[in-house]
Amino acid sequence: QVQLVESGGGLVQAEGSLRLSCAASGRTFSNIVMGWFRQAPGQEREFVAAVRWSGGSTYYADDVKGRFTISRDNAKNTVYLQMNSLKPDDTAVYYCAATSTPILTTTPSMYAYWGQGTQVTVSS
Secondary structure: EEEEEOOOOOOOOOOOOOEHHHHEEEOOOOHHHHHEEEEOOOOOOEEEEEOOOOOOOOOEEEOOOOEEEEEHHHHOOEEEEEEEEOHHOOOOOEEEEEEEOOOOOOOOOHEEEEEEEEEEEEOO
């Protein structure tokens, strides 16, 4: 089992920045992939970014590439999502997720473990 707890959401003006954190506990993480997803009201959950715990390779959705950065701190068992140049369209609940599938998958159903979510609101 893996437990995930997100933090760092809030209200920010357009072009501002936020950093989300996801603290992981439970099973060991050597082959795990961690992802960030988001879900706006009335919308499906969509992929944002993913990082492989071992090696640190990353993958991003096209609309956040160049603005968001995913990283991990092995010593703290924590994954971060640095979000810069935020837009009102980035407003959503952001979820951290984990999968033992050893690929950087963008499919929500491939992730077995989920955090509770944190709200990000970007005002214009």
